[in-house]
Amino acid sequence: MEILLETNNLTIEYKNINKADKDSIRAVDNVSLKIIKGEIYALAGESGCGKSTLAKAVTKLVLPKSGDILFEGKSIYSHSRNEKKEYPKKVQMVFQNPYSSLNPKMKIYDILKEPLDINTKLKKPEKDELIEEVLAETGLQTDCLSLYPHEFSGGQRQRIAIARALILNPELLIADEPVSALDASIQAQIINLLKSLKYKRDLTILFISHDMNVIKYLADRVGIMYYGSLIEENYTGTIFRFPKEEYTKKLLSSVPVLK
Ligand SMILES: Nc1ncnc2c1ncn2[C@@H]1O[C@H](COP(=O)(O)OP(=O)(O)OP(=O)(O)O)[C@@H](O)[C@H]1O
Numbered sequence: 001m002e003i004l005l006e007t008n009n010l011t012i013e014y015k016n017i018n019k020a021d022k023d024s025i026r027a028v029d030n031v032s033l034k035i036i037k038g039e040i041y042a043l044a045g046e047s048g049c050g051k052s053t054l055a056k057a058v059t060k061l062v063l064p065k066s067g068d069i070l071f072e073g074k075s076i077y078s079h080s081r082n083e084k085k086e087y088p089k090k091v092q093m094v095f096q097n098p099y100s101s102l103n104p105k106m107k108i109y110d111i112l113k114e115p116l117d118i119n120t121k122l123k124k125p126e127k128d129e130l131i132e133e134v135l136a137e138t139g140l141q142t143d144c145l146s147l148y149p150h151e152f153s154g155g156q157r158q159r160i161a162i163a164r165a166l167i168l169n170p171e172l173l174i175a176d177e178p179v180s181a182l183d184a185s186i187q188a189q190i191i192n193l194l195k196s197l198k199y200k201r202d203l204t205i206l207f208i209s210h211d212m213n214v215i216k217y218l219a220d221r222v223g224i225m226y227y228g229s230l231i232e233e234n235y236t237g238t239i240f241r242f243p244k245e246e247y248t249k250k251l252l253s254s255v256p257v258l259k
């Protein structure tokens with residue numbers, strides 16, 4: 001069992017813009033968790049509990065006040081110059097809204113090629129080959145390459161966002177509410193796609209969602225966050241059958257039962 005990502009006593013605070021209140025908001029409070037290579041780990045909890053902030057810390061978009069994040073056993077804050085360059089390729093992110101996360105002025109071909117242009121020295125035919133590979137893997141046709149994002153449905157756009165995230169062959173994919181903006185039937189397709197990628201690529205996924213139904217179907221393990229703290233964590237089946245915390249029970253009781 002190889003641990004890919006580990007947070008140790010991670011605490012993240014934001015400056016509070018509303019001065020009438022206290023100076024800072026503690027968005028993540030002393031969170032320690034481990035994500036095992038090849039698993040889908042879901043972070044659940046209601047709006048504002050700190051899920052996205054934790055993801056942002058992993059992608060180095062925010063700095064913690066205290067604590068540490070280890071990736072492949074090494075603190076991401078003590079990276080060498082070369083590791084600093086490699087790390088962003090290993091951790092890729094897919095966001096909730098596929099309408100705003102893709103540049104509307106770029107054709108799909110350029111959207112997929114851009115990460116390769118920035119991060120690799122590959123030649124055009126090699127880049128084209130990788131682009132074709134991720135297209136096939138995410139269920140897109142090659143004729144979509146000459147089109148712009150607005151010519152696609154929400155579900156297809158999310159496939160494009162996933163293809164772009166995969167093009168650099170990351171170790172960890174962070175998907176922050178990737179299906180919340182989609183219709184139920186499209187949600188299922190994207191969830192199945194993520195599940196298949198886990199097996200085909202041995203991809204590790206940090207899946208952020210407040211939808212316990214989706215989590216039940218997709219995740220191997222679940223962590224429940226409440227006001228910045230990780231209050232409970234277990235295998236998905238166990239958490240659904242034997243939730244310990246009252247808050248977890250409440251979250252689960254709001255899940256409609258699907259046959
Ligand atoms: N840039 C920021 N500046 C100040 N406060 C912030 C900032 N980003 C988030 N917060 C606050 O930090 C807390 C955690 O926010 P975060 O976005 O991580 O929650 P979340 O669990 O992802 O919520 P949601 O389910 O709505 O996406 C909230 O109280 C939020 O208002």
Ligand SMILES: [Mg+2]
Nearest residue numbers: 051052053176
């Ligand atoms: Mg969020």
